[in-house]
Amino acid sequence: MLTGKQKRYLRSQAHHLDAIFQIGKGGLNDQLVRHINEAIELRELMKVSVLNNCAEEPKQLGVELAEAAEAELVQVIGRTIILYKESREHKEIQLP
Numbered sequence: 001m002l003t004g005k006q007k008r009y010l011r012s013q014a015h016h017l018d019a020i021f022q023i024g025k026g027g028l029n030d031q032l033v034r035h036i037n038e039a040i041e042l043r044e045l046m047k048v049s050v051l052n053n054c055a056e057e058p059k060q061l062g063v064e065l066a067e068a069a070e071a072e073l074v075q076v077i078g079r080t081i082i083l084y085k086e087s088r089e090h091k092e093i094q095l096p
Contacts (some may be wrong), residue, residue: 002072002084006095010045010074013093014082019049023065027056033068040071041084044093050079 002010020039040046042089048065050058062081066073071085084093 007074009096010084014045017047019047019080022049023054023061024051025053027054027060036069040069040083041087042090044087045084046077048081048083050081066096070085
């Protein structure tokens with residue numbers, strides 16, 4: 001679990017990042033989760049965009065995606081999900 005201070009720090013770090021993945025009308029599937037797992041291991045912090053044609057709510061998708069990827073949900077703002085997972089091999093972010 002992340003503290004409020006850690007979430008604030010991660011939100012500030014994620015501000016300048018671009019969304020790497022987009023969730024569309026197909027919703028969340030195993031292949032997308034696998035790709036997100038691989039990418040988050042390298043990056044630790046990432047944004048995922050939810051397209052307008054997606055039937056599910058971004059907040060619910062954020063919770064499901066964080067659980068499936070075994071990551072921490074930092075924030076859902078609008079249609080953007082921010083995820084954090086500490087990398088085992090490529091650790092760069094030092095949490096306060």
